Structures are given as C-alpha cells and as structure tokens.
Amino acid sequence: MIRELLPTAYARHLSLPLLGPILDDFDDWLVLQGYRFNSRQCYLLRCTAIDAYFRKRHRTTLASLTPEGLRKCSQYFRRRPGGISNTVGCLQRFFQDQKIVAAQIPRADTPFEAPVAAYLRYLSEVRGLSRSTIEQHEHTVWQLLRYQLASDITFRLADFTQAHIERFIVYAGSRYGRSTLQHVVSDVRGFLRFLALRSEVPPGLDQQIDTPRAYRLEHLPRALSWDTVTALLESIDRKCASGVRDYAIFLLIGTYGLRGCDIASLRLDDIDWHAGEIHINQSKTRHPLTLPLTDPVATALIAYLQEARPRASYREIFLTAIAPTRPITRQAPGYAYRFRVRQSGLVIPYQGVHCLRHSYAAHLLHEGVPLKTIGDLLGHRSTESTCVYLRLDHEELREVALPLPAIGEEVIS
Template sequence: MVFIPFMEDQMERSEVKIWSLLHAPTGPIAIYIDAIARDLLEQGFTRRSIAPQVRLIAKFSGWLETNAITLTSLSDEHVGVFMRAVERPQSKRIGDRPCLQRLMCFLRSSNLIQQPAINNSVDASAIQQAMFNYGASLLKDQALSRSTCAQYISFAEHFLSERFGSGVLNFDELRAADVVEFIRRQASRYSPARAKSATIALRSFLRYLRMRGAVSLNLAAAVPTVPNWSMTGIPRAISQDHVEAVLASCRRDTAVGCRDYAILLLLSRLGLRSSEIVALTLDSIDWEQGSLAVVGSKGGQRSELPLPADVGSAIVEYLQRGRPRSACRSLFLRVNAPIAGLGSQTSIGSIVVAAIARAGIHPPHAGAHQFRHALACQLLRQGASLTEIGSLLRHQHQKTTSIYAKVDFTALRSISLAWPGSAQ
C-alpha cells in the first residue's frame, strides 16, 4: 500500500493521513485530493467513509485525463458520462453520484471550474425556459421569497402545459376562455384555499407576460374569483397534554435528542414557524440580553423575542453536547454527513412527526404549526389579550389573530343567549 503524502500545511496540522491509495492518482484533480479529503472531514464524514470517496474521485480524475478533459472544460455532463461509461452496474454504490456532486461543488467553490450555465441549455423546453425567466423576475423585481416563487411557478407551468402541451409556445394564442377553464379545473380538484392560490399565481404570471409584451390582452382581469371565506375554521391546536408527551419523548442523552428537544421547545414556547427555526443562526441569540432574533418567513421582518430560561438551557445543552463541530453558522445542523443546516422547513415537520410517533399519541392534526396554535390558545386561557398574542406570534394583521377568539369559550359564554324554554 503506497501512502500519498499530504501537503506541508496539512502535515503541520495533523500527522495522521486521511486517505491512502494503492497507486498515485493522475489527472487534473489529483493535486487537489488532499484538500478534498480535508473538506469531507470538515463536513462530518468519517475517515472510513472518506476512503471510498477518494478512490472514486481518483478514478474520475484518471478518466478525465484519458479523455483529455481539463478542469476549464469540466461540467456536470461529464459526471453523467463517467457514471454510464465506466461504472459497471454491479460496482456502483448508492453514494457514488452524491460523492461526485460534492466534488463538483468543491471545485466550483474553489473557483477551479466554471459555474453551471443555467440559461443556455439547448435541451430546455420552451416552458422550462419561460419559467426560468418568470422565476428570475419574481425574485429580482418583486423580491418574493423562494417558497412563494416556487408556488407561483408551479401553477404557471401547469397552466402552460395544459394549454400548449409539447407544442409551440405561442402566448398570442392565449384567450380568456383558457384562463377561466384552467381555474375551473383547479377549483374542482383542490380545496378552496388551494384554488385561490392558483388564481393569485395565474394573475401574477399573466401580468408578467403583459409587462414583457408577450400578450396584448389584459388576461389577468379574466381570472375568476374562487370563493374562499376567511375565518371559517378554528385553530388546529395540539393539546397541552400531548405537547408535554412529545417533549418527554426526546432522549436528551443523545445528540439527536438534544437537538429535537430544543426545536420542539421553540415550537411550543415561542410559537416559531418551521422556516424561522431553520433560518436561525448562532448569531441569532443574544445571551447577555436573553433574546432571540427571528426573521419572519412572511415579509422578512426581524423581531427580538425574549428567550425563556428552559428554551435557553435546551439550546445550551445542544450546543455543548449535541451540535457537531462545523464552520456552518446555522444553529441546528444535520447529524449525519455532510454536516450542514437542516435545509428546509420540511425537516422540522419530520422531527415533529417522529416525536409524535415516539410519544405514542394521536393528535387530530399533523405538522409543526399545531404547536403555534396551541401556544396562542394557552395564552388566551391564561388571560392574554389578542393584541399581546398577535405581537408574540408576529402577525402582520390583527385579523389573523382574531381567529383565536373562537376558542375563548369563557368570553363567548358571557355573550351567548340563554337557551329558550326550560332546557339547559
């Protein structure tokens, strides 16, 4: 076994070799394998899991050399060609493609290869190209959040796909009847709230087309209104007994348990949204002032919330015992490599679902938002005003908070009419 030596700066930091190969690697990536291995180690991969990744990267580098492919011309397409041409089905591992994707990210972040070209793909369909341009406009010109952009793009793409299929994309052929029929189909398939979202997205897209001069008619005015009365339901809150059962289900002697317990406390004690928890960083906490800076998912408004003692203690316990060592500034990290932030709000939902299953309870509703509703209902029962609740939950409109008046049974009972007759 021939061990390839580290660079001098790596030897100064550690005399333990991270990787070894039977033969010295060749090709344009060979001189960067030390740095790649260190990067994988920093992402949380063990030395055992780094070894097969280094072998694959060395093989890929040798293939690039054989095919006279330099770093200046390297692209994601070469990864696919390599996987199809070199790797036999029986020799492929599940982690091979993610390994090479991490390699490409490393090379790009190190400015060793060019960034992927998004707007010049000859294979992109006309609809995909239109959605790319529309999405760029939503982000740049309207400063919408990425989740909102994704929702708008989904409906717009669906509309164009139903109207044009795989044919020529000719916006001049769009008529008011196309718009009305699309919304009618959405209204028959989805809930009123979902159908209303379709109308909002479609109006946005049609205004965009007119602004770009792609259509001459004001088709946005043809989008029909879908009835969706607000305040028709009641808050879907998990009971306090179930909240305590969920918190008790976390094994706080494990790294995962420490993390999940702190997250569940943020949901139940402060009523944070899933996206707000994912966005928290190490800089969000002011330990001297005992406050937590939260950037709202709706409007991006920054708020300073008091940090309850039990929530602060849980976060400290996680930072000391459960949080992996990482340069990532996100407060909550993945447990398994690659070590990074939780990524999206669906991660919080998965944590909630797992905690509910461990607790062995069956609340009437699922998801993380039920903890936010539960906090509001509990504060209302303790005598807090709707204004105070709206301030804590960072509602932009008072109307949003007023829905909790429906669960204030004490106040409702005082204004209820007596039952006629002798019946009680």
C-alpha cells in the same frame, strides 16, 4: 489525510491517473463539509470506480471533465449498486467549489426562461415581494408553462387562450384544496397581467379566471392540547445529535410560537446571553421581535451548541445533522416535525409544524393572557389575526351561548 483513511491502500489510490492527484484535497474538503471518518473512507474507495469510468471514455485529465460528463457518470452508476452515484455528485460539488470544473449552466430548454426571469425581477423590484413569496409565484408559473408544453411541445406564450388557462386550473384543482387553489389562481393572474403589459399574451386573460369560493374563518386553527405538545417534546430522543437539535427547535416554537422559517434564519448573533433576550427577524412580516430568553430554552440551546451542533463557520444556529453540513432550510422544521410525530406514537392528526404555533396561542389564551399580549408575542400586525384564536376557547364560548328553546316551546320573534 488519505493515509489515515486507507493505511494499506493509500498509495494505490494516490496513483489513480485521473483522480489520484486531488484525493488528498478532496478528503480535506469532505472534513470541512462535516463528513465523518467512515463516510470519507467510503467516498475515497468509490473514486477507483469513477476514475475507471472516465478512463474508459478517454478522459485522462481533469480539464477534460465537464458538468454534463459528470451528470452522465452519475446516471450510469445510479442503475448499479454501491452508492457510487452519490459520490459522483459530491465530487462534482468539490470540483465546482475548487473551480476545477465549471458550475452547471442551466439550459434554456424552453422559450420561457427570459419572460419568467423578467417577471421574477418585476415581483422583486417593482412589487417588493419577499423571497419566499416570489419562490411560490415562480413554482406556480413553471407549473402553468410546463403543463402547456406537456400537451403541445410547440406551445408559445402568444398561443395562450382562455381554454388553456381553464384546463390548467382544472388540473390544479384536482391536486389542491380550495385555499391553496386560491393562491394558484392569484399567481396565474399576476403572471398573465405582466405578460399582457409586455404584449406577449392577449389582454384580459387574467379577468377570465374564477376564483374558488373559500369562506373566511371557515376552519378552526389547527391546535393541539398543551398536554400533547408536552408529550411530543418529551418523546424526542435526545441521545443523538438530531434529537438534541429537534428538541431545541420545537421548544423554541412551543415557548415563543415562532414560525419554521424564523427558526431556520435564527443566527448566533440573535441570542443576547447577557441581557437574557432573543431577537427574531420575522421572515413573514419583516418586523423585528425581541423576546425574553427563558431558562429552559437557554438550556436546550446550550446543549445543542456544545454537544450536537457540527463544527462549522456558519452563523446560523441550526445546521443539518448529516453531511454536508449547512444551515437548515425553511422546510426542515416541518420535515423534522413529521418524523418526530411518527416516532412518538402519539395520535396527532396535523402534519404541519405550524400547529405548534397555534397550540402556543391557544395555551396562552386558556391561561388568561390578554389578546394584545398574545398578538405581540406572535408578531401579529393586527389584532384581527389574534382574534381567530378566540374560537378555540370552548369554555368561554359556552358561557356566551344563547339558550335554546325547549321542544314545543313557542319562539317569539
């Protein structure tokens, strides 16, 4: 209740002409979103300035507020101190959730909205690609189209030529490495083939793009020594809620070699406490995986669920540590990994959380676990994927190395 937050000023805030009648409901909503006492207090205090902003612009009823008006309000306060702009955004989410103000309707400010939407439906319904793969295609396609618009505001799909494609690939090549550029070229080719089938671009454009040369297995998997993995886990400060959560996340990856996306999608129903099992629905392969629930992992999960997890109705296990409370995204383990590496002070050259998965595989191999077992634990569909880690076992490789001839010794062919 607002009376508890502002014991001496609640009457003045409730009397605000525009926002006063909904402040109690707004505070209740903030509680449900996981905002703490001090944050709620600040947000309600800032509503005075927001109310004054709209009254100066003759917005005297909630019905007169629009998504565009709220956007302009946020921009106005963004250039001013006090953090009011963030409160405007939070207030807008509350309005939309309570159906007080309509959701922002994406503006079709380019002529490409319809063909891109059709292409995404094609990738989902015809090609059956996963959501994450479709999102990557969408990102690349919009990069391609916005690059063309930046050069020529009147650009249309029918204007595509080989020169347009080449300029974009050169631009992408200045930003990405060869491996990533391969994916970019593949995404562009797929989009051009789709448009050619609809007669929206000249046919054959997709065949005029050269793929950057990248040799298979030219790089070793990025793996840390197991001592470094252990030191990273021990360096996490578990006195705060985010530390308890991050420790549980990285322990799961270090114990089972899970992907970051699998961690984000892990749900409370996936833990079978009585059977001592954890069920993983792999986002990449879409194959279910059942693993034994080890005591250290169970202890870390219980500590998070009892002590650090925000009170919320979500079934996903891992939630954001700060409000608004919601399930973590698939990118969150990567962000947390980079933060914890900086905090640890350890010399860790790899910036991706996936290196912990590689480290787990290399550790199992060093312990003598058979390749087939490692592949099953990692959820690999092919033993070829697991054999990559053989290249990390340097001691075993030394035993099969051929002797080099001495200097001056004749080599018999």
